[in-house]
Amino acid sequence: MTESPIGVFDSGIGGLSVLQSLQEAMPAEHFVYWADSGHAPYGEKSDLFVRQRSLAIAQHLIKKHHIKALVVACNTATAAAIHELRVQHPHLILIGVEPALKPALQLSKTRHIGVIGTRGTLGSDKFHRLLANLQDQADFTVQPCNGLALAIEQSTHLALGGQATQRITELLQGYTREMGEFGQAPGQMDTLVLGCTHYVFAENVLRQLLGPQIQLVSTGEPVARQTRRLLEAAALLRSGPGPRSLAGRISLLTNGDLTSLQAAAQRWLGLTHDACQRADTQV
Ligand code: DGL
Numbered sequence: 001m002t003e004s005p006i007g008v009f010d011s012g013i014g015g016l017s018v019l020q021s022l023q024e025a026m027p028a029e030h031f032v033y034w035a036d037s038g039h040a041p042y043g044e045k046s047d048l049f050v051r052q053r054s055l056a057i058a059q060h061l062i063k064k065h066h067i068k069a070l071v072v073a074c075n076t077a078t079a080a081a082i083h084e085l086r087v088q089h090p091h092l093i094l095i096g097v098e099p100a101l102k103p104a105l106q107l108s109k110t111r112h113i114g115v116i117g118t119r120g121t122l123g124s125d126k127f128h129r130l131l132a133n134l135q136d137q138a139d140f141t142v143q144p145c146n147g148l149a150l151a152i153e154q155s156t157h158l159a160l161g162g163q164a165t166q167r168i169t170e171l172l173q174g175y176t177r178e179m180g181e182f183g184q185a186p187g188q189m190d191t192l193v194l195g196c197t198h199y200v201f202a203e204n205v206l207r208q209l210l211g212p213q214i215q216l217v218s219t220g221e222p223v224a225r226q227t228r229r230l231l232e233a234a235a236l237l238r239s240g241p242g243p244r245s246l247a248g249r250i251s252l253l254t255n256g257d258l259t260s261l262q263a264a265a266q267r268w269l270g271l272t273h274d275a276c277q278r279a280d281t282q283v
């Protein structure tokens with residue numbers, strides 16, 4: 001079982017930002033990544049749809065790839081499906097992601113924190129409970145960013161890339177303006193939580209718009225640490241980091257556009273094109 005891969009999935013390429021951190025934290029592990037790009041974006045679809053997709057992908061990764069753990073590298077899918085995934089797979093090591101409000105509280109000096117995410121995540125009961133528990137410790141300005149995950153998804157597409165990159169800037173300009181003032185002065189937001197794994201890939205645009213002082217908080221590293229802890233506790237960690245021969249294999253599957261995934265995997269993980277394959281479209 002230690003030789004089995006860790007399964008990771010997202011609605012598309014966003015979870016590659018989590019995979020980056022997982023691979024850094026556990027270079028000896030094998031990973032199988034499912035980009036559900038044929039059904040992206042999740043954030044503006046119903047909970048039921050996202051839950052059904054998450055359950056089908058989990059089932060497939062367990063049956064066909066014999067995964068030893070599953071990382072739901074998607075805030076929207078975690079909010080909609082983590083409970084049901086735990087019920088259906090009580091013995092599987094399961095890790096979800098949620099907007100990093102608690103880490104942001106440690107960083108913010110002005111105690112005014114911005115949160116961006118998909119409509120699905122920010123409208124979920126799970127997020128409302130998280131927010132309610134922390135609301136007495138800071139002000140939170142919460143902004144759903146419709147269209148942003150899709151634009152990021154399309155930015156790696158050969159034909160749509162240029163237009164999508166422009167769209168990312170336009171959308172973020174509009175949404176951050178709507179949120180209010182960012183800065184270090186009292187009352188201003190000095191910290192922004194990226195509550196969608198896709199948004200990590202728009203960090204450069206956000207830095208340009210908000211300036212270098214604003215702290216951008218994402219979840220990749222804490223999720224990777226937690227995954228490592230759970231595998232270690234279950235004695236399922238593949239030994240390493242060690243000699244080169246022990247380096248893990250990464251295999252990426254997509255039911256969307258293969259060349260887009262290849263471009264994203266090369267750009268953000270330095271992977272060669274043969275790491276990516278077409279996924280079984282029956283899933
Ligand atoms: N990357 C996902 C998230 O973290 C989903 C984005 C989407 O498909 O709308 O929420």
